[in-house]
Amino acid sequence: MARPETNFRHRQTRDRNWGGTLTRWHDVDFHAESLALAEAVRRTPSPDDDHHAHAERLHRAGDVVWGRSRDHQQSATISDLFAEAGLDHEPDLLSAYYEFWEPHTLTDPEVRPMWEELRATGLKVGVLSNTVWPREWHVGFFERDGVYDLVDGDVYTSEVPWTKPSPLAFGAAMEAVGVSDPAACVYVGDRLFDDVWGAHNAGLRAIHVPHSTIPVNQVGHTEGEPDATVTSLSEIPAVVRRLDAS
Template sequence: MIGGVIFDLGDTLILGRSAADSGSVWQSMAADLTAWLQHNTSTLPDPAVFQQRFLHHSAQDKLRRDVTHVEYSTAAILAQVYTELGWPLPTPQQAAAALHACYAPTEVHWDPAPGVHQMLQALQQAGCRLAIVSNAGDSANVQRLIDRHNLRAYFDPIVVSADLGIRKPDARIFDALLNQWQLPPAQLAMVGDTLAADVLGAHNAGLRSVWLRTRASRADNVAHTAGIIPDAAIDTLAELPAVLRNLPEHAQREPMLSIIIPVFNEVATITNLVERVRRVPLRHELVLIDDASTDGSRALLDQLAQAPDTIVIHHAVNRGKGTAIASGLAAASGAVAVIQDADLEYDPQDFVRMLAPIREGRAQVVYGARNLESQRPLMRFGNQMLSALTRILYGSQLSDMETCYKMMTRAVYQTLALECRRFDVEAEITAKVLRAGHRIHEVPIRYTARYENKKLSPLDGLPTLRALFKYRFWRS
């Protein structure tokens, strides 16, 4: 039974009707902010420079927040620009008035969603507690919109990311609300229009989720429909009370994905790689295995280990990629695991498409099949030859045995009992999966060959050949 409902604000309770794209709207808002500061303060010696730096930092912070889920408020960006340029900060009253001038012109372009008040009244009559949790860069803007559309009386609490410094889908944004309501997370539902924020945030916090498809065709939602599955979806708010009454007893969830990342002397790429992995809109944990690196990777991994989604394992001596993968799989807790090299040859966004056949029950093992055109001829020939041999020995239709992207369910990866220490582990995994009777489902992925700091050499093909024969004829 649902005892509380949490709503997003923009494009959920209120709908925007501006036809302009968000980039041009933000440029207009930045111009209004600059103009107010220029005409009402004496601390803006160069308006053009301020506006350029403000837009630059806004764009950078938007990219960072999508990875870190840290909210960079507009007030903080304003102060950052002034400090960077060495100018005296406006007073708090001036900053608030400038931000009002920035946001106020946009507020007239929002209308209440059809039937919103009737829906909220029906939920209240059913005994549901109501709250708003909104991702927004300016809290005062959110509060004015709520008052403008007579929504305040329905909600307690009202949570704005700009006040907390964190954004959905970070589960911590719901902590104060859960503490106030004292209801089990499974009795609460999050309703919103954005899969990667509202629905994924609900799942991360253990809440139920209802996706309002007001902006289903927006690019970010289209990109995530295969990987983020709400408990229910509606097209209008009028449908919500009935949907909440009839939610299935057990929530649908995309499975937790354990991402196994062996690391050996990858200090130049590991931070970028981890940021890219964390940007994938799936419930995940990162399992990073340092294989006795000597280039500073160890200290960097210890910093990354402070994140709650990250496990770091250190090998005292270098034991090889195969042993690192075995250590990672032993520590994994996900219903599904995938292997990710620590370089930048692969695109982790492909995990979403790879997971779909597993989530839909069509496969237990999925490989990401590469286009090898970017490889040097000798390496490409070696890969093609090993895949062809796999097809002959194991009767499979596999096109890319050597791909790093091997994804499988927990029922499969817990039975592997890996023995190979080095790169021949790719053949061992494939051989054991096929001999266990699993069909390997392949999904095309993006791939760009890398040669800087490359540890794989043509000579590694010989142990791989031996592993293919060994596990076909001499090992069960």
């Protein structure tokens, strides 16, 4: 995102969303996801130990947890999903869930050259993502794809109390890179509620990447109007220069 705050003339910080922005949007079979997640349920010799029933409970729990994120900006973890479903789980058995998602985590090939171009101008790059996954999963994906060395600060909502569009979530991302002035920040994301309206509500500018098919139940109460829209991540450095000059 940015240097510690000084009197630079240009915008100092560039925030980044993850899923649907740094990774390309994928449609996902959420029933299959719940079945994979249910592999981590602590099994018991009981008639109630039904894998498909567990998956259904976890699917409903996911709707509740993400509803809290949408309506109350309340964060959650994978453990919270199981707690909401009323199920005990073994963290060591989350491998099936991880493996289900891993093919959907590939970093867009345009990310590294785009970040390199931004950082070559003296800017810093930050990541802020609404997620229940632990930090080490996200960092591992970035490291696998050879881009984490370009990240100056990253915040995953599983490790803070808030989710986007809360200004506190954006504030946590700014703090991660040592910036206190939201006017020095531009946020890039695929969601008009969480990313665009949220960024504007927190005092940042916002660039929209309209590649994602946002489920109706995740849209939120307001759709923001971005400062710019791009169809390719490679366009972002030029857009940033234009926003800095305006």
